[in-house]
Amino acid sequence: MAKVPELAERAGLDPGPALVVTDEHVADLHLGELMEAFGARSWKPRPLVVAPGEASKSMDTYSLVMDWALGVGITRQTPVFALGGGVVGDLAGFAAATLLRGLPLVQIPTTVVAQVDSALGGKTGINHGVGKNLIGAFYPPRLVVSDWGLLRTLFRSEVRAGCAEIIKHGLVADRPLATRLQRDLGSLMGLRDPIAPELLRDAAAVKATIVSGDEREAGRRALLNFGHTFGHAIEKVAGYGRILHGEAVALGMRAALHLSASLKAGSPLAPEADLPAPFAEADALVRDLRIRTTLDGLETPELMVAMQSDKKRAAAGLRFIVLDDIGAGRVADGVPVEMVEAAWAYARRVGAGG
């Protein structure tokens, strides 16, 4: 992180006033180091510390950030540094997108999710009472500085949940990455050098490649929703914040793998049976995350309804991301309801695997 100011300058930003948005947890752990680095190169950073957690992705906090930024005094050249996880990145990114119709944005992601997913691809935004991420903008950062050392202070559960997204990247688009994860998931979850930073970097590259040329989410970008239609339904029915997003996605991926197998077979697989190759292998990788989330207490009919209101779903019929093979995801439209129900039944039986 000591290099942030220098990298920002190389990216064309002039040392001077800058806004830094972070949350309380990250401020306690890492803000001092960043401020020192700025001080050493004659930047004048002004930090704003918001409350940690999803609740800060709200219209109220957004409005507060705007008041603060405009009160401090900014020009179109004043950069916004987002130091934190996906919450800070999405919130500060949306603020940067809409202050004076766009200030330069620098993402400094501090969670696994942020480093391999949310800080990349230009989606910014906040939540609304009606649903998550309903207000926002596509606004690519000028620069992303990922320092994997920052992840050491994360709770293990946060690291694990982030690793679910890394597995997802491998499964939908990068077979070699998936293969390496089969061997090295333990080193990744333990944040061991040099394997962890390599895998993090390569997982980030998968996302970057997928979104480049698909900024507005028409085509391949949809692959990144693998496990998410199921996962979002789980989060919604469980009540947002009860389980980590990555935990819901892990369980959702197991359902999506069952669905992939059913689609390949042409009829719903029995939920009691083991998955056939290559889905069994992928399924084992997800299970190795040892996430303990289950569907206990969540009814299938409710999950089905929750799934239907997911904003990313096409108006007609059920649309899912499925695998043809490991590393080969695709969009499947008009999926039969019985296959979806069988997938839920499978996920109910096996849980996320922990």
Place this chain on the structure above:
Amino acid sequence: MAKVPELAERAGLDPGPALVVTDEHVADLHLGELMEAFGARSWKPRPLVVAPGEASKSMDTYSLVMDWALGVGITRQTPVFALGGGVVGDLAGFAAATLLRGLPLVQIPTTVVAQVDSALGGKTGINHGVGKNLIGAFYPPRLVVSDWGLLRTLFRSEVRAGCAEIIKHGLVADRPLATRLQRDLGSLMGLRDPIAPELLRDAAAVKATIVSGDEREAGRRALLNFGHTFGHAIEKVAGYGRILHGEAVALGMRAALHLSASLKAGSPLAPEADLPAPFAEADALVRDLRIRTTLDGLETPELMVAMQSDKKRAAAGLRFIVLDDIGAGRVADGVPVEMVEAAWAYARRVGAGG
């Protein structure tokens, strides 16, 4: 306006649910016609009527529009129709830009300002206590439907103020337009067919040409601020809402023409003298708007301070848009303070001209 639904369909939008944002004045006069046109082609428009006036370009109204839109239920395909002047266009445009990270936007401008300026070029946004238009996004509309017949219900003062922007377009970038205005300004202000619609269309084309290739306001787009550095200062010191923006711009253009002449002469022109050619001709055109605004009650030192805090000004020195000739605007940096003061003195002597 009867053609709006058909034009929207030709622009690739499917008949179906749609959001229509307008203000009370426009709703009373023109919303019925639009709703009828939609009804005739199986659209399902949902109108939201906001209070008329600049105060609706606020975080509160924005938040209200978002609540309403998300409450009504939208998908990424639901278009937003902005029926109104610049206030409605800027507000609804910003909402469209940020609902689900971007809904298709159709501008139906109903004021002169909106038809030749605000509905074109993709700037959307709202005001903040600290200043105007400080929050927003660059977000081009999918379609702009300009029906000059809608202007007939405007107050004459609003038409006149809008014509100030048309003159501006001619002066900075289109000598033939300026020449036609010298002859036909009366017909334009009287909204007489066929001269008025022709001039409106050509003035809109000037803006469209200038902004194409300069979406983010780096270069030529700055020309559109001719008269505006002075004008914004006038609006600010007078108190926003006391005079129409176009009225302030008219007076500001007279100051900017004096400044242009001083720069050409190389020293501050006496405020008592008439302007030399070609500036006198341009000045006469502005005067012919017969706008009665003056600087009475506004002190020059206050106007100077207000000008310095205009967000569009470069950090170092005074930057203005000036004319080299009619139809040939340019950016002038590092303008001597004495010339600016002389320009204010000239504007104080002559007023806008009415």
